[in-house]
Amino acid sequence: MSENVDSGRAPNIRDVARLAGVSHQTVSRVLNNHPSIRESTKQRVLEVMSELQYRPNRAARALVTSHSRTIGVLASQRSHYGPSSIIQSIEAAAQDAGYFVSTANMTKTDEDSIVTALDHLNALAVEGLVIIAPQVRVLRAISKLDLRVPFVTISSTDDTDEHAVAVDQVAGARLATRHLIERGHRSIYHLAGPQDWIEAEARMLGFLQEMNAQDVPTTAPILGDWSAEFGYYAGRELMRVRDFTAIFSSNDQMALGLIHAIRDAGQDVPQDVSIVGFDDIPEAAHFWPPLTTVRQDFPELGRRCVAHLLGTMGNAPEGFPGRIQPELIVRASTGPPSF
Amino acid sequence: MSENVDSGRAPNIRDVARLAGVSHQTVSRVLNNHPSIRESTKQRVLEVMSELQYRPNRAARALVTSHSRTIGVLASQRSHYGPSSIIQSIEAAAQDAGYFVSTANMTKTDEDSIVTALDHLNALAVEGLVIIAPQVRVLRAISKLDLRVPFVTISSTDDTDEHAVAVDQVAGARLATRHLIERGHRSIYHLAGPQDWIEAEARMLGFLQEMNAQDVPTTAPILGDWSAEFGYYAGRELMRVRDFTAIFSSNDQMALGLIHAIRDAGQDVPQDVSIVGFDDIPEAAHFWPPLTTVRQDFPELGRRCVAHLLGTMGNAPEGFPGRIQPELIVRASTGPPSF
DNA sequence: CGCGCGGATGTGACCGTGCACATGTGGGGA
DNA sequence: TCCCCACATGTGCACGGTCACATCCGCGCG
Numbered sequence: 001m002s003e004n005v006d007s008g009r010a011p012n013i014r015d016v017a018r019l020a021g022v023s024h025q026t027v028s029r030v031l032n033n034h035p036s037i038r039e040s041t042k043q044r045v046l047e048v049m050s051e052l053q054y055r056p057n058r059a060a061r062a063l064v065t066s067h068s069r070t071i072g073v074l075a076s077q078r079s080h081y082g083p084s085s086i087i088q089s090i091e092a093a094a095q096d097a098g099y100f101v102s103t104a105n106m107t108k109t110d111e112d113s114i115v116t117a118l119d120h121l122n123a124l125a126v127e128g129l130v131i132i133a134p135q136v137r138v139l140r141a142i143s144k145l146d147l148r149v150p151f152v153t154i155s156s157t158d159d160t161d162e163h164a165v166a167v168d169q170v171a172g173a174r175l176a177t178r179h180l181i182e183r184g185h186r187s188i189y190h191l192a193g194p195q196d197w198i199e200a201e202a203r204m205l206g207f208l209q210e211m212n213a214q215d216v217p218t219t220a221p222i223l224g225d226w227s228a229e230f231g232y233y234a235g236r237e238l239m240r241v242r243d244f245t246a247i248f249s250s251n252d253q254m255a256l257g258l259i260h261a262i263r264d265a266g267q268d269v270p271q272d273v274s275i276v277g278f279d280d281i282p283e284a285a286h287f288w289p290p291l292t293t294v295r296q297d298f299p300e301l302g303r304r305c306v307a308h309l310l311g312t313m314g315n316a317p318e319g320f321p322g323r324i325q326p327e328l329i330v331r332a333s334t335g336p337p338s339f
Numbered sequence: 340m341s342e343n344v345d346s347g348r349a350p351n352i353r354d355v356a357r358l359a360g361v362s363h364q365t366v367s368r369v370l371n372n373h374p375s376i377r378e379s380t381k382q383r384v385l386e387v388m389s390e391l392q393y394r395p396n397r398a399a400r401a402l403v404t405s406h407s408r409t410i411g412v413l414a415s416q417r418s419h420y421g422p423s424s425i426i427q428s429i430e431a432a433a434q435d436a437g438y439f440v441s442t443a444n445m446t447k448t449d450e451d452s453i454v455t456a457l458d459h460l461n462a463l464a465v466e467g468l469v470i471i472a473p474q475v476r477v478l479r480a481i482s483k484l485d486l487r488v489p490f491v492t493i494s495s496t497d498d499t500d501e502h503a504v505a506v507d508q509v510a511g512a513r514l515a516t517r518h519l520i521e522r523g524h525r526s527i528y529h530l531a532g533p534q535d536w537i538e539a540e541a542r543m544l545g546f547l548q549e550m551n552a553q554d555v556p557t558t559a560p561i562l563g564d565w566s567a568e569f570g571y572y573a574g575r576e577l578m579r580v581r582d583f584t585a586i587f588s589s590n591d592q593m594a595l596g597l598i599h600a601i602r603d604a605g606q607d608v609p610q611d612v613s614i615v616g617f618d619d620i621p622e623a624a625h626f627w628p629p630l631t632t633v634r635q636d637f638p639e640l641g642r643r644c645v646a647h648l649l650g651t652m653g654n655a656p657e658g659f660p661g662r663i664q665p666e667l668i669v670r671a672s673t674g675p676p677s678f
Numbered sequence: 679c680g681c682g683c684g685g686a687t688g689t690g691a692c693c694g695t696g697c698a699c700a701t702g703t704g705g706g707g708a
Numbered sequence: 709t710c711c712c713c714a715c716a717t718g719t720g721c722a723c724g725g726t727c728a729c730a731t732c733c734g735c736g737c738g
Binding site: 027029032057059061063064 | 696
Binding site: 055057095119122124227232253257283285 | 395397402426431446459622
C-alpha cells in the first residue's frame with residue numbers, strides 16, 4: 001500500500017549486474033571485495049549500486065553463508081546499571097571489530113524464555129554469543145542446551161570455566177569487608193542480592209571468607225532484591241535491633257536505601273553506621289555521604305569479552321581469559337579508622 | 340572445526356518431511372498452522388520436529404516473505420535510565436504482539452552512525468521502527484533519510500508530528516516549576532540538559548513558560564550533561580553566588596549532584612534550597628532528602644509506542660497518538676509552603 | 679452412476695546471495 | 709609457435725523456506 005519503492009521491489013545484484021553489463025557474480029565479487037576484479041569494472045559496478053541505492057539483502061546472505069557478522073547478546077535485567085554498561089561496551093568493541101550486535105532480553109528466567117531468546121538470536125544466524133546471565137539457573141539451563149555457536153559468559157560459578165570472562169566478585173567483596181574490619185568494625189551485616197544471582201552469591205561468599213579469615217563472628221546475610229526500596233525496608237528492620245556498626249551492601253542502590261533508613265531512625269552515616277556498596281554507579285560519588293564502594297571495570301569487561309569471543313570464533317584460542325580485579329573506592333560513608 | 344552439529348548441518352523442513360512421510364509443503368503448513376491439515380498428520384509432523392530439534396530458519400523465511408516479525412529500535416545512550424526503561428517496555432509490548440525486537444545503538448550522533456545503525460536494522464528486514472532519538476539532530480537527520488518502513492519516534496519537537504509518541508515534557512516542567520513558585524520561591528534556577536536534546540529543550544521551555552506565566556523573573560538556564568558529576572560542579576559554582584532559593588534540575592542525577600554541592604557548602608535541602616528533579620528514577624525516593632520530581636510513565640510510553648506502530652503497520656491507522664501526561668511526585672526535597 | 683466440490687496433500691518455481699566450477703583472455707617462457 | 713598459468717569473468721546450483729498451482733480422494737446430489 002504505502003510502499004514508496006520505485007520499481008515495486010528493492011534492487012538485487014542481478015539488477016545491478018544488468019545495468020553494469022556484468023554478471024551477478026561479478027557484482028557479488030565487488031561486494032566482498034574479491035582481489036581479482038579489474039578496477040574499472042569495480043568502479044562501474046559501484047556507481048550503479050549507489051545509483052540504484054542498492055543494499056545487500058542480509059537475509060539472503062545469511063541463508064547461503066550461515067554467516068552474519070553478528071554477535072548475539074543474551075541479557076536479562078538489561079535496565080540495571082551493570083548489564084547495560086556491559087552491553088554498551090560490548091557493542092563498542094564489536095563495532096570496532098566490524099561486527100554487529102543483536103541483543104535479546106529475557107523477561108523471565110524460566111527455560112522457555114531462555115529458549116525463546118536464544119531462538120531469536122539463532123534466527124539471526126549469530127556467529128558468537130555473549131551471555132550476560134546473572135542468574136544461576138540461566139547459566140545452568142544454557143549449559144544444558146548445547147549451543148551451536150561459540151559463546152562466552154559473563155560471570156560464572158566455576159573458576160575453571162573456559163567460557164567465562166568475569167570480574168572477581170569474591171575478591172571485591174573481600175576488599176569491602178576487609179576495609180570495614182580494618183576500620184575496627186566487628187559487628188557487620190551483609191545485605192546480599194537475590195539468592196540465585198551469581199554475583200550475589202559470589203559477593204556473599206567473599207564476605208563470609210573475609211570475616212572468617214579475620215576471625216570476626218559472622219551474621220547471616222539478608223537476601224535483598226537489588227532495589228533501593230528493599231534496602232530501605234531492610235534498614236528499617238535492622239535499626240530496630242541496632243546490633244551492628246557497619247553494613248556491606250551488595251550493590252549501591254540498596255546501600256542508598258540503607259542510608260535513608262538509618263537517617264530516618266535518627267542516626268547518621270558514618271558516625272553511627274558505616275556503609276560500603278558495590279558497583280560504583282556514577283551517582284555513588286554524590287550520595288550523602290559519598291559512598292565507599294567497589295568499582296568494576298565494565299568497559300574492560302566488555303572489551304575482553306569480545307576479544308575472547310572473537311578469538312574463539314577465529315580458531316585462535318586466546319587461552320584462559322582471566323578475571324578482572326575490582327577496586328575499592330573509599331569515600332565518606334566509611335569513617336576514619338576508629339582505633 | 341569445532342562444530343558439534345549432529346548430522347553436519349541443522350535439520351530443515353525437508354528432513355522433517357522425509358521422516359514424517361509427508362511433503363515439505365505439509366511441514367510448512369504445520370508451521371504456519373494452516374487450517375486444512377489433518378490432526379493426525381499434524382501431530383506426526385510435530386513429533387518429528389521436536390525429535391530433530393527442528394527450528395525454522397528465519398533468514399530463509401525472511402528471504403521469501405520479506406517479513407520478519409521484527410521491530411527495530413534505534414536508540415542512543417541506551418544506558419541512561421529513560422531509554423533503557425523505554426526499550427524494556429517496548430520489548431515487552433512487542434513480545435505480547437508476537438514480534439521480535441532488535442535494537443541498534445548509535446555511539447555517536449553523526450549522520451554516518453545513524454546510517455550504519457539503520458542499515459543494521461534494515462538488513463534484519465524490520466517491519467517497523469521505533470526511534471528513541473533524544474537529540475534534535477538525530478531526528479532531523481532521520482526525517483531527511485526517507486525510511487522504507489513505518490516508524491514512530493519517541494519525543495518530537497513538533498506538536499503536529501503524526502509519528503511522535505511522547506511524554507509531555509513541557510507540561511512536566513511546568514508542574515515542577517509551578518510547585519516551586521507555589522511554595523513561595525521567586526529566585527529559581529534551572530539546571531538544563533544538553534542543548535541538543537529534545538527533552539532538555541522541552542523542559543527548559545516549560546520552565547520558562549511557567550515562570551513567565553506566573554510573573555516570576557527568569558534566570559538563564561545552565562546547560563548540563565545529565566550527570567550527577569555535572570550537577571555537583573554546577574552546584575559548587577552556584578553556591579558561590581547564592582542568589583536563589585530553589586533549583587529545578589532537568590533530571591534526577593543532576594539533582595543529586597546539586598544536593599551534594601549544597602551540603603558541601605554547609606547548607607541544607609530543603610531548609611536553605613529546594614530542589615526538584617525529573618524522571619523519578621527508582622533511587623529518587625531514597626535520596627537524602629527524598630527527591631521531589633516528575634514521574635514519566637515509561638511502561639505506558641512503550642506500550643503506546645508499539646500499539647501506534649503496529650496500527651500504522653497493519654493498515655489500521657490509530658490516529659493521533661497523543662501525549663502522556665507526567666505526574667509531580669512531591670517529596671521532602673521541597674519543603675512545606677513558606678508563606 | 680457421473681459430476682462437482684472442497685478438504686488434504688504434493689510439485690515445482692522462486693526469493694537474493696555465495697560457492698564451485700567452467701570459460702575466456704593475454705602474456706611469458708621453452 | 710605453442711603451451712601453460714594467472715587473472716578476469718560467467719554459469720548453474722544450493723541455501724531453507726513459502727507460494728501458486730496441480731492432484732487425489734471421498735461425498736452428496738441430480
